[in-house]
Amino acid sequence: MSRLRPHGENHFVDRIGWLRAAVLGANDGIISTASLIVGVAAAATTQGEVLIAAIAGLVAGAMSMAAGEYVSVSSQSDTERADLARERKELSASPESELDELGAIYAARGVEPALARQVAEQLMAKDALTAHARDELGISEITTARPVQAALTSAATFSTGAAMPLLMVVVSPAGALVPIVSAASLAFLAVLGAIGARAGGSNVLRATIRVTFWGALAMALTAGIGKLFGTVV
Numbered sequence: 001m002s003r004l005r006p007h008g009e010n011h012f013v014d015r016i017g018w019l020r021a022a023v024l025g026a027n028d029g030i031i032s033t034a035s036l037i038v039g040v041a042a043a044a045t046t047q048g049e050v051l052i053a054a055i056a057g058l059v060a061g062a063m064s065m066a067a068g069e070y071v072s073v074s075s076q077s078d079t080e081r082a083d084l085a086r087e088r089k090e091l092s093a094s095p096e097s098e099l100d101e102l103g104a105i106y107a108a109r110g111v112e113p114a115l116a117r118q119v120a121e122q123l124m125a126k127d128a129l130t131a132h133a134r135d136e137l138g139i140s141e142i143t144t145a146r147p148v149q150a151a152l153t154s155a156a157t158f159s160t161g162a163a164m165p166l167l168m169v170v171v172s173p174a175g176a177l178v179p180i181v182s183a184a185s186l187a188f189l190a191v192l193g194a195i196g197a198r199a200g201g202s203n204v205l206r207a208t209i210r211v212t213f214w215g216a217l218a219m220a221l222t223a224g225i226g227k228l229f230g231t232v233v
């Protein structure tokens, strides 16, 4: 029995959110940068050129992650805000049919109709908007989504991941660049996969195999393309 194991049940869903995002960001950084390095190196360019391609890949990837995350989080919070505004309007315009609606939702979940109506009445008496947001719209708390924070976080996790294969380019001798970057990157991916799985309470071996498989596939593919075209991918 590990002394780190807390008493009682473990619930992973709370911490899996940010950890999953961080591990995925770093995975992306490792896989895309390592693939880029292997692809460029397979085209038999100099170590300096490989390094420039890797740095450009890091910056481009981090910016693309940040932009993607910003847009996605912003549009999600726009949608939630619009939904809530519409719901608020409906609640003040037709409270009676909103009560019917909420009661029907609980009844559909198996609550006896009279009781379902009673539950709906009591919940709406306390906080009608929250009750409708949760059970009708599926918004569990009025989220204050922070697009900028999300963007910076994913850029940072991607860059951290991308820095690992990039450092390998710096330290490895020119002749052994491809095998060293590939092997080290797969090892980084395996460790990250294991950490993520362990923290999330899922199967460590399966997660590790999954992530290293996709990493190896990505690198093999870009190496093949780099060799084929003999030029920057």
Ligand SMILES: [Zn+2]
Binding pocket: 087, 090, 098, 101, 132, 136
């Ligand atoms: Zn409603």
